[in-house]
Amino acid sequence: MSRHDDIKLLRVNYLRGPNMWTYRPVLETWLDLGALEDYPSNKVPGFTDRLTAALPALAEHHCGVGERGGFLQRLVEGTWMGHVLEHVVIELLNLASMPTGFGQTRSTSQHGVYRMVFRARDEQVARQALAEGHALLMAVINDEPTDVAAAVERVRDKVDDCYLGPSTAAIVAAATDRRIPHIRLNDGNLVQLGHGARQRRIWTAETDMTSAIAEGIARDKDLTKDLLKAVGVPVPAGSVVKNADEAWEAADDLGLPVVVKPSDGNHGRGVTLDLKKREDIAAAFEVAERHGSEVLVERYIPGNEHRLLVVGGQVVAAARGDEAWVTGDGKHTVEELVELQINSDPRRGTTEEFPLNRLDIAEDAVIQLDLQRQGLSATAVPAAGQRVLIQRNGNVAIDCTDEMHPDVAFQVSLAARTIGLDIAGVDLVTSDISKPLHETGGAIVEVNAGPGLLMHLKPAAGNPQPVGQAIIDHLFSSDETGRIPIVGITASTGGNNIARLVAWLLHLNGRHVGLSCSDGLFLGNRRVEHRRGARWEAAHRLLMNRGVDAVVAESNAGVILQDGLAYDRCAVGVVCDMGGLGTLDDHDIRTEDQLFKVLRTQVDVVLSDGVAVLNAAEPRLVEMAELSDGEVLFYALDGSNAAITAHRAKGGRAVFLRSGAAVLAQGQGETAGANIDALLQRFAAAGIATDAQTLLAAVAAAWALHISPELISAGADTFVPALTH
Numbered sequence: 268m269s270r271h272d273d274i275k276l277l278r279v280n281y282l283r284g285p286n287m288w289t290y291r292p293v294l295e296t297w298l299d300l301g302a303l304e305d306y307p308s309n310k311v312p313g314f315t316d317r318l319t320a321a322l323p324a325l326a327e328h329h330c331g332v333g334e335r336g337g338f339l340q341r342l343v344e345g346t347w348m349g350h351v352l353e354h355v356v357i358e359l360l361n362l363a364s365m366p367t368g369f370g371q372t373r374s375t376s377q378h379g380v381y382r383m384v385f386r387a388r389d390e391q392v393a394r395q396a397l398a399e400g401h402a403l404l405m406a407v408i409n410d411e412p413t414d415v416a417a418a419v420e421r422v423r424d425k426v427d428d429c430y431l432g433p434s435t436a437a438i439v440a441a442a443t444d445r446r447i448p449h450i451r452l453n454d455g456n457l458v459q460l461g462h463g464a465r466q467r468r469i470w471t472a473e474t475d476m477t478s479a480i481a482e483g484i485a486r487d488k489d490l491t492k493d494l495l496k497a498v499g500v501p502v503p504a505g506s507v508v509k510n511a512d513e514a515w516e517a518a519d520d521l522g523l524p525v526v527v528k529p530s531d532g533n534h535g536r537g538v539t540l541d542l543k544k545r546e547d548i549a550a551a552f553e554v555a556e557r558h559g560s561e562v563l564v565e566r567y568i569p570g571n572e573h574r575l576l577v578v579g580g581q582v583v584a585a586a587r588g589d590e591a592w593v594t595g596d597g598k599h600t601v602e603e604l605v606e607l608q609i610n611s612d613p614r615r616g617t618t619e620e621f622p623l624n625r626l627d628i629a630e631d632a633v634i635q636l637d638l639q640r641q642g643l644s645a646t647a648v649p650a651a652g653q654r655v656l657i658q659r660n661g662n663v664a665i666d667c668t669d670e671m672h673p674d675v676a677f678q679v680s681l682a683a684r685t686i687g688l689d690i691a692g693v694d695l696v697t698s699d700i701s702k703p704l705h706e707t708g709g710a711i712v713e714v715n716a717g718p719g720l721l722m723h724l725k726p727a728a729g730n731p732q733p734v735g736q737a738i739i740d741h742l743f744s745s746d747e748t749g750r751i752p753i754v755g756i757t758a759s760t761g762g763n764n765i766a767r768l769v770a771w772l773l774h775l776n777g778r779h780v781g782l783s784c785s786d787g788l789f790l791g792n793r794r795v796e797h798r799r800g801a802r803w804e805a806a807h808r809l810l811m812n813r814g815v816d817a818v819v820a821e822s823n824a825g826v827i828l829q830d831g832l833a834y835d836r837c838a839v840g841v842v843c844d845m846g847g848l849g850t851l852d853d854h855d856i857r858t859e860d861q862l863f864k865v866l867r868t869q870v871d872v873v874l875s876d877g878v879a880v881l882n883a884a885e886p887r888l889v890e891m892a893e894l895s896d897g898e899v900l901f902y903a904l905d906g907s908n909a910a911i912t913a914h915r916a917k918g919g920r921a922v923f924l925r926s927g928a929a930v931l932a933q934g935q936g937e938t939a940g941a942n943i944d945a946l947l948q949r950f951a952a953a954g955i956a957t958d959a960q961t962l963l964a965a966v967a968a969a970w971a972l973h974i975s976p977e978l979i980s981a982g983a984d985t986f987v988p989a990l991t992h
């Protein structure tokens with residue numbers, strides 16, 4: 268078989284917001300199949316068998332058939348390679364733990380050229396998956412060697428590099444369940460939840476309510492103990508020491524056994540437990556000193572270590588640690604036994620997706636000390652049946668939330684409130700969490716800011732806890748969504764005039780308005796950027812601005828095709844016309860039906876309690892009314908327009924022109940509105956071209972925002988069309 272030339276990737280574009288394909292971000296790729304246009308899947312010998320051998324889970328893909336095995340049916344019947352590439356990429360993402368269910372492939376007006384899209388949570392991950400899928404597909408087509416595992420690993424590595432960590436992802440997922448939008452603010456885990464003035468921010472499990480003073484206190488373990496002791500929370504006695512000799516003196520005063528740890532360490536680093544000998548305490552001092560600025564010696568509290576998560580003053584999850592042991596066989600070294608008996612556990616790994624950590628004796632000085640205390644080293648060979656302690660209370664990952672005694676929850680909550688943390692990980696040692704601490708002699712040993720959530724989300728044993736939901740409920744009350752009013756205006760011409768008038772009316776209604784339109788970027792009445800603002804980036808900047816409590820954003824079909832919309836949903840979506848076809852050839856949009864699919868995006872994102880504002884004089888826009896999740900408000904110059912008449916008969920709202928003034932009608936009721944003729948004259952005097960229909964769209968959008976007819980009228984009378992800033 269002669270080798271087929273590679274499918275050409277003509278262009279790859281990341282659509283960052285709602286688009287003609289879907290509500291969510293996608294990677295759009297233009298493909299030129301070349302000679303493969305004449306070789307669908309059933310005409311390449313052995314292709315289907317080789318592909319399904321490489322990716323057996325393709326049998327689960329429904330495809331257009333709508334049932335399991337649907338895609339395999341298409342392969343056997345014959346489908347084009349652009350469609351096959353879509354499914355290969357989706358399957359690679361699934362295998363890399365980035366599940367993706369959406370994809371589409373459509374032909375263009377050019378022979379052999381297709382547009383293929385797939386759901387893409389992260390652009391870099393999507394581009395990596397596309398590259399791997401492309402290479403894999405060509406290898407299968409040409410009957411060349413493939414390495415699916417290596418391809419999946421490369422995609423997974425990109426996921427680990429680029430995507431949110433599991434703790435942050437859980438919080439964001441909980442926000443999404445509440446319909447709260449989010450914006451990622453950096454390449455790490457800094458995320459904005461909500462928009463504008465109603466936003467909150469998280470950085471993993473820290474929030475914009477987390478006190479910097481409280482974080483500083485939590486880092487100082489000695490100060491933390493003093494404050495907890497002052498309010499009656501049980502803590503282990505202890506003191507700060509400056510050298511190994513002082514450590515021994517402190518241990519002698521406290522009574523053996525003791526714990527030696529850094530005063531400002533974290534994640535348990537440098538903490539050595541149950542010390543009874545002077546030489547062991549001296550060695551532990553050296554380890555602790557490497558991990559913190561000061562060293563603490565504390566009375567040892569017998570029992571298991573527990574981590575309790577406090578959110579907004581309430582304990583929402585608890586996990587218990589356990590000791591790690593190996594049993595000798597007289598053949599293998601301690602290091603080998605750790606690999607065979609501990610690290611072989613599939614729950615252990617080096618990344619955050621694993622609830623238990625791999626143990627590395629060479630890298631863990633505390634494990635080395637514990638082995639020395641047992642007279643062993645990593646290379647020692649324990650006798651058959653000899654039990655060797657490797658780690659004390661490591662991997663706090665056994666859920667015990669339901670076992671917690673109310674008094675324990677009270678003491679832990681008090682500890683977090685005393686330090687001043689809104690979210691805290693409280694470390695507690697007790698022999699039985701189902702009993703009060705005064706009965707078990709338990710104590711709180713640390714309070715930590717920015718706690719990890721994985722132990723509660725994916726425990727090694729027990730039930731996962733909805734900690735992401737608890738954090739979202741802490742940040743937003745039950746009736747809050749973090750949303751501000753967003754008005755999206757899609758027009759081929761005049762959108763800037765509509766946007767500016769709507770922004771002015773919102774301003775008069777008491778809003779701090781951000782506006783992005785063709786005239787620039789505005790905050791209130793001040794133009795902060797002169798270059799064209801009808802862009803994704805400009806509107807997106809407004810959504811991030813904490814001083815903005817309403818946004819008006821102009822776009823057109825080209826913006827939607829190039830980037831998608833900057834917002835996931837809007838309160839009001841305005842679609843003004845079906846113009847612009849001659850400017851969209853680069854996107855292969857050449858017919859009204861194609862343009863309709865692009866423009867409907869603005870209607871698709873209207874909230875269920877929002878309003879779609881549509882030009883009733885455009886029959887294709889009238890068709891969009893049934894696509895709106897919210898109310899529909901029609902506007903047109905002629906109040907006897909058939910669509911308006913039918914809409915009013917059903918009690919719907921409409922705006923039209925009568926004797927030079929806007930009429931706001933609902934059902935059979937009518938209210939006189941803005942003086943459109945006078946406003947047109949002011950536009951003309953300022954040298955700005957516009958028309959009455961454009962201004963009616965702005966009046967309709969303002970009314971959709973529940974701005975009163977009286978204020979709309981007054982606002983139209985005071986609006987200054989000229990740009991003076």
